[in-house]
Structure formats: C-alpha cells, structure tokens
Amino acid sequence: MDQMETIIAYFETIPSLHRSLILVGGLSFFWILEGRIPLFPLKYNKWRHALPNLFFTFTTVLINFLLAFLLLNTADWVTENNFGILHWIPQVPLWAEVFLGVLFLDLLGAYAPHWVEHKVKPLWMIHLVHHSDHHVDTTTANRHHPLESFVRFGFTLVGVFVVGANIGIIMLYQSLSLIATQFNHANIQLPKKLDLFLSYFIVSPDMHKTHHHYRLPYTDANYGNIFSIWDRLFGTYLTFDREKLVYGVDVFFDEEANGKIGKLLKQPLQPYSKPTLTPKKEF
Numbered sequence: 041m042d043q044m045e046t047i048i049a050y051f052e053t054i055p056s057l058h059r060s061l062i063l064v065g066g067l068s069f070f071w072i073l074e075g076r077i078p079l080f081p082l083k084y085n086k087w088r089h090a091l092p093n094l095f096f097t098f099t100t101v102l103i104n105f106l107l108a109f110l111l112l113n114t115a116d117w118v119t120e121n122n123f124g125i126l127h128w129i130p131q132v133p134l135w136a137e138v139f140l141g142v143l144f145l146d147l148l149g150a151y152a153p154h155w156v157e158h159k160v161k162p163l164w165m166i167h168l169v170h171h172s173d174h175h176v177d178t179t180t181a182n183r184h185h186p187l188e189s190f191v192r193f194g195f196t197l198v199g200v201f202v203v204g205a206n207i208g209i210i211m212l213y214q215s216l217s218l219i220a221t222q223f224n225h226a227n228i229q230l231p232k233k234l235d236l237f238l239s240y241f242i243v244s245p246d247m248h249k250t251h252h253h254y255r256l257p258y259t260d261a262n263y264g265n266i267f268s269i270w271d272r273l274f275g276t277y278l279t280f281d282r283e284k285l286v287y288g289v290d291v292f293f294d295e296e297a298n299g300k301i302g303k304l305l306k307q308p309l310q311p312y313s314k315p316t317l318t319p320k321k322e323f
Contacts, residue, residue, distance in 0.1 A: 044135045048208035051215070059215070063101070066219050070178035070226040079229040079245070079282065084175050092301045093179035096169070100182045103189040110193075114200045115207040124204015141209035142216060143267060148199030150217060150265035153192050155276070158260050163191065166308045171259065172298040174288045176252050177227040181218075187308060220266045224248035229282075243268050250280040254288045 075082070118124045126141055157167040169185040184192070200210055224243045238244040243264045251262040261278035264271045271277040288298070292310075297303045 042134070044138060048134070048138060048206075048212065050208075051211040052206070052208035054211050054215075059211075062215050062218060063097075066222040067178055070222050070228070074177055074227045077229050079227050079249070080175075082227075086177075089175050089177075089299065090179040092299060092304060093173070093183040095301050096184055096186075096304075097179070097182040099186045100184050100189045103186060104193060107190075107193050110197055111200060111210060112207060114197060115205060115210055118201060118204040119206050122204075124202060126204040126209075128204075138209055138212065141203055141205045142213045143269075144203045145196070145199045145205060145210070145213040146217070146264070146266045147270055148202060149192070149196035149213070151263050151270040151274075152199075153195035154263040154265070155274075156195075157188070157191070158263070161312050162308070163188075165310060165312060166191070168289060168292060168310075169304050169307050171252065171289045172292055172304070172307070173252075174295045174298060175227075176225055176249065176287045178222045178225055180252075181221040181225040185304070185308065217265055224265075232282075239268050241268060242266060243271075246282050247271075247277075247279075249282055249285055250278055252285070252287050253280055254286045254290045254293070259289065 071086075118127070125144060126137055129140075132140070157163040166185050166187045169188070170180070170183050173180045173183055199205075205213070220243060224245050225248065226245060228245055230238075230245060232246070235244045235246040239247040243262070243266065247262050247264075247268060250258050253259060258278055258280050261276050262271050263276055268277070288295070292298065292307075
C-alpha cells in the first residue's frame with residue numbers, strides 16, 4: 041500500500057476524536073501564532089470576542105454531525121454506481137484522483153455556496169453573522185449562523201454527488217477545508233511576498249482578509265477557501281492593502297450587538313440594507 045492509499049484508508053475510518061483534535065488543535069495553533077505575529081494588535085478581550093464564535097463553531101459541528109449519515113449514504117451510492125466526475129474521467133493515479141476530488145469539492149462545497157450567499161438577499165442576511173465580526177481571527181472561521189450550516193451542508197452534499205467522491209476523499213477534504221479556513225482567517229502577518237506567493241495556489245490570509253473589508257467591491261471578492269484558482273478563474277479575485285482593512289459590514293456596524301449571541305441568531309430577520317460601494321479613490 042503506497043502513501044496515498046494509507047492516507048485515504050485512514051480518512052475512510054477517521055475516528056470522531058481525531059476530527060475533534062484537528063478542530064481544537066488548529067484553533068489552538070493559530071490562536072498562539074496570532075499572539076506571536078499578529079496582523080493587527082490585540083486591543084480587545086480575546087476570550088470575550090471568541091465566545092460567540094465558539095458557540096457558532098459548536099452549532100456548526102453539531103449540525104454536520106447530525107447530517108453526516110447523508111454524506112456517507114451519498115458517498116456509498118456514487119461509489120457503488122460509478123457515478124460522478126471521478127468515475128467518468130479516464131483512470132488516473134490515486135494521488136491525481138484525490139487531488140481532483142478535493143479541488144472540485146472545494147468549488148462546489150465552499151466557493152459556490154459562498155458566492156450564492158452574497159448574491160441571494162435572504163442568504164446574505166444569514167451570512168452576515170460571519171461578516172459582522174469586527175476582529176477577524178482564527179475563531180471567526182466557523183462563525184456561521186446555524187441556518188448557514190444547513191445551506192453549506194446542502195451544497196457539499198450536491199458536490200459529493202456530482203464529483204463522485206468516496207468517503208475517504210470527503211473526510212480529507214473536510215479536514216483540509218477546516219485547517220484552511222482557520223489559517224486564512226487567523227490574525228497573522230506573513231511577509232507580504234510570501235503571502236502573495238501562497239495566494240497563487242491557496243487562499244492566503246491577506247487574500248481572504250480582503251473579503252472581510254467592510255465595503256464593496258471587496259466584500260464580494262475572494263470567495264475561495266482552500267484553492268485560489270476559482271477566484272482567479274471566475275474573475276472574483278481582488279487585492280487590497282492589508283493595513284487599510286476595516287472589518288465588519290458598513291450597514292450593520294454595531295460592534296456591541298455583533299458580539300451578542302442572541303442578536304446574531306436573530307440577524308436573518310433584520311431588514312435588508314444595500315451595502316455601500318467603496319469610493320474609487322480608495323481602490
């Protein structure tokens with residue numbers, strides 16, 4: 041059994057404890073790193089800020105756990121019936137099959153729902169819970185309203201069906217996706233040249249932080265999670281000077297309210313307000 045077969049075999053039966061360790065370990069690692077090389081000085085109570093974000097992390101994990109049987113059943117069906125892109129393309133080495141599986145799951149399970157959430161008004165009001173964070177850091181990664189967790193799970197399920205991914209590739213993708221989002225949300229300052237280099241392949245911290253700028257068109261750019269190719273391919277890639285970033289959303293710029301779990305849960309019920317376009321002189 042070669043190395044890739046060993047990796048996929050592990051993820052086919054990855055214990056829940058190990059998945060939990062990936063979540064907690066990633067958060068802990070980037071939390072510590074934020075204290076060593078912060079992009080913005082930590083002028084806020086980090087634990088108080090983390091509380092609502094960790095609450096929504098828990099709801100995200102719970103919803104995905106309760107719906108996991110749908111992923112398993114879909115993965116079993118596409119495998120047994122040779123259905124999906126991975127079964128229709130000419131036979132390739134296992135490493136290439138795994139790479140293509142993760143690549144297309146990233147498109148259908150992360151980029152696509154993210155783009156849709158910014159374009160469909162009711163979904164945008166749900167997604168605002170994520171964007172309303174005024175201090176983006178690694179805990180922001182899974183700050184998603186429970187309704188958004190259902191939306192994203194639905195897209196992932198469709199992705200598994202279309203791609204034809206087996207459960208090993210799915211679990212590998214979800215693990216990589218988790219680490220990637222913790223990484224690109226982390227309040228860390230990489231050397232600009234290194235960050236730019238990484239952004240040609242994966243979604244780097246500076247690339248994703250641009251997406252969290254409080255005004256358009258930056259809010260509607262850089263939707264990717266693992267791979268940056270999708271933003272570059274579909275014309276949604278933008279750059280912005282990281283020193284000028286302002287987090288949050290200008291039409292919901294209430295930092296106190298945006299830190300309260302109760303108000304965040306009610307966010308989708310708020311009336312829609314059109315975001316403000318950044319003046320051209322700030323581009």
